[in-house]
Amino acid sequence: MTAYVSRRLAYMMVTLFAIVTLTFCLMKILPGTPFDEERFMSLGPARQAALMRQYGLDQPVHSQFLRYLGNLFRGDLGTSYFYPDRPVLDVLRSRIGPSALIGSQAILMGLAVGMSMGIVAAWRHNGSMDYITMVVAVLGVSVPNFVVAALLQYYVGLRWGILPVAFWKSWAHSVLPSVALMFSPLASSARFVRTETLDVLSQDYIQTARSKGMSERRMLVRHALRNALLPVVTILGPMIANLLTGSLAIEKIFSVPGIGSLFVESIQNNDYPVIMGLTIFFSAFYILCILLVDISYTLIDPRIRLSKGSEGD
Amino acid sequence: MAGIRADVEASPGTVFKDVINAPVLSVKDMSVSIKTDNGIVRAVRGVSFSLSQGKTLAIVGESGSGKTMTCKGIIGLLPPGGVIDNGTVTLCGLDVTRAHEKTMRQVRGFNVSMIFQDPLTSLNPTTPIGRQIEEMMVLHRPDMNESARKARVFEMLDLVGISNPAERIRQYPHQFSGGMRQRVMIAIALTLSPKLLIADEPTTALDVTIQAQILELMNDIQRKTNTAIVIITHNLGVVASVADHVAVMYGGRIIEEGGVENIFYSRKHPYTQGLLDSVPKINRAKERLFSIPGSPPDLVNPPEGCPFAARCGSRMRVCGSYVPPIMEFGGGHSAACWLYDKRATAPPSAVSATPMLS
Known part of the structure; x- marks a missing residue:
């Protein structure tokens, strides 16, 4: 297990290196420099060139890259160009909170509602709950979350005035963005759990469970759920990574100062260190989520072994 | 044994009459129909038989003859859309056709248990086998504490011939061979010494040498516990080695019934x-x-x-x-x-x- 995890972490480093290299090159292809925006116009070409020199941007790309890598190994992500004198790590830290809060609320609510709907739909297959679940699942997957967001803002925020429409001042401000984000995990988990539970309920061991004389609820919880969970965990990794790292559209619509909006700003501003920092953070988080999913497989299904020697027998 | 039966009689919702001489199972004119997309399937059409303690009845017939539905009707686990629409089934003095589902839950596992055709799929793959055996007692014997339950699990594994129980109870079904898994199924089914064991083609999925061992084990356990057994099979070799009585089913009816000798040496039906x-x-x-x-x-x-x-x-x-x-x-x-x-x-x-x- 330890060997497996450390091997996976080593692979992760290789992947991250590839991502860093690729992003660095792509970023340099972007037109313009950090200091040719309108607000730098008044500085004049001489001052702009001096700024470029100060940040080492006049050097050839390969030496810039090597310098960046060197700093990275020392744990230094550089300072933002756009927010002068603020280290990238600081900028990230100040923006991650809102995204993480909205994302985790959306995931928790979405999974709780979606999985319960999926289980009941499968248990009462072809019943009314099953049809409702399928309709919700199709809507949740096909209706973009910014449409849901706009509807929520208009009705819940403006017309009924129950919750704040936008901005980031209190926990109440996080509710609407979370609900808007919730529908996608809700829909996909409902659909997955329904399919898997249907499959599990037709298995022989469910009949064994029934023949032991247990209640339907115990059968569902003790015998069906765990076996139906495995494929759901598979989609969980990317889902968590996507939601916790922020949703561009939702953060924009609700004016949430999250990490998603930071990403857009940094690209618009050619804020190289922030772009790189965010990319590394996103990829590392994503890879970690997938690793966690693989580890949680073994906890749910004893037939899966992580190490190479398979059967523990 | 008597003690165990006594506490179920005292438990609420379960009504059992004295069953000393009455047959464990008596089926009278039972019909089962199942609603499907293609119409109503008359799976069982007026079947009658009875079985007393310590005896084995083999129900023989080809696929679709209604033998499995007969048994599922007996323990009240018909598939969705299935109902017993006629006749009575009396199990240990309880009329199954009229019993409430809650009562049936108490009967299932305790008075009657079932083992299935494919031991590879009839155990829950994500639960250690010890816990799957123990679950029977968790469900039906709230009076037993954990150490009593564990002792019983060990006893059952010993009874079905699984050695090294201390280690085995923590293992999962995939760590057992097919024959061993069927032994585990038998252990689960017999944990609470049920009056009746229904075995639905218990050896079909096993290879021939293992088949013989499992049948031998069932015979052996029956001698020790005096359980009545209904065995469903299409293998006449199985019939010859375990059954006292044989019912041949065809098209949802019993078309011939008799002792093993009658069926093998003086069969009447074409x-x-x-x-x-x-x-x-x-x-x-x-x-x-x-x-x-x-x-x-x-x-x-x-x-x-x-x-x-x-x-x-x-x-x-x-x-x-x-x-x-x-x-x-x-x-x-x-x-x-x-x-x-x-x-x-x-x-x-x-x-x-x-x-x-x-």
């Missing part, structure tokens, strides 16, 4: 004859294996008269229109066939399953 003729014989010269021509009847629109009439070599005109009455031959041997009616034209000695060319 279908039973056909079944026995289809058993490969090791001492015969190379020849094509006999099979009964045709296929079983469609039970959505069951044929009038004898269900086997369309495939029967001794068919008479009456067979296609009237259900044959049950003819008694003494010693519990009976068959539902018009050939044994006084008015029959064809002599019963001409019983043959091969249709005559016309």
Whole structure:
């Protein structure tokens, strides 16, 4: 297990290196420099060139890259160009909170509602709950979350005035963005759990469970759920990574100062260190989520072994 | 044993009469129908039999003859859309057809348990087998504490011949071979010493040497615990080695019933004859294996008269229109066939399953 995890972490480093290299090159292809925006116009070409020199941007790309890598190994992500004198790590830290809060609320609510709907739909297959679940699942997957967001803002925020429409001042401000984000995990988990539970309920061991004389609820919880969970965990990794790292559209619509909006700003501003920092953070988080999913497989299904020697027998 | 039964009698919702001499299971004229997309399947059409303690009844028949539905009806686990629409099933004094689902839950596992065809899939793959055995006691014996339950698990594993129980209880089904998994299933089924064990083709999925061991084990346990067993099979070798009594099913009906000797040496029904003729014989010269021509009847629109009439070599005109009455031959041997009616034209000695060319 330890060997497996450390091997996976080593692979992760290789992947991250590839991502860093690729992003660095792509970023340099972007037109313009950090200091040719309108607000730098008044500085004049001489001052702009001096700024470029100060940040080492006049050097050839390969030496810039090597310098960046060197700093990275020392744990230094550089300072933002756009927010002068603020280290990238600081900028990230100040923006991650809102995204993480909205994302985790959306995931928790979405999974709780979606999985319960999926289980009941499968248990009462072809019943009314099953049809409702399928309709919700199709809507949740096909209706973009910014449409849901706009509807929520208009009705819940403006017309009924129950919750704040936008901005980031209190926990109440996080509710609407979370609900808007919730529908996608809700829909996909409902659909997955329904399919898997249907499959599990037709298995022989469910009949064994029934023949032991247990209640339907115990059968569902003790015998069906765990076996139906495995494929759901598979989609969980990317889902968590996507939601916790922020949703561009939702953060924009609700004016949430999250990490998603930071990403857009940094690209618009050619804020190289922030772009790189965010990319590394996103990829590392994503890879970690997938690793966690693989580890949680073994906890749910004893037939899966992580190490190479398979059967523990 | 007596103690165990006593506390269930005291538990609420369960009503059991004194069952000392009454049969463990008595089925009278039971019919089962199942609603499907293609119409209502009359899976079981008026089946009667009874079984007393310590005895084994084998229900024999080809796929779709209604044998599995008969058993599922008995323990109240018919598939969705399935109902017992006629007759009574009395299990340890309880009328299953009228019992509340909650009562049935108390009966299942405690008074009657079931083992299934495929041991590879009938155990929960994500739960250690010790806990799967223990679950029976968690469900039905709240008076037992954890150490008593664990002791019973060890006892059961020992009974079914699984060594090293301390280690085995923590293992998962995939760490056991097919034969070992069926032993675990038997251990689960017999944990609470049920009065009746229903085994639905318990050896079909196992290889031949293991089959013999499992049958031997079932015989052995029956001698020790005096459990009544209903075994469903289409393997006549299995019948010969475990059964006391045999019921041959066809088209949702029992068409012949009797002791093992009756069925093997003086069978009466042409279908039973056909079944026995289809058993490969090791001492015969190379020849094509006999099979009964045709296929079983469609039970959505069951044929009038004898269900086997369309495939029967001794068919008479009456067979296609009237259900044959049950003819008694003494010693519990009976068959539902018009050939044994006084008015029959064809002599019963001409019983043959091969249709005559016309």
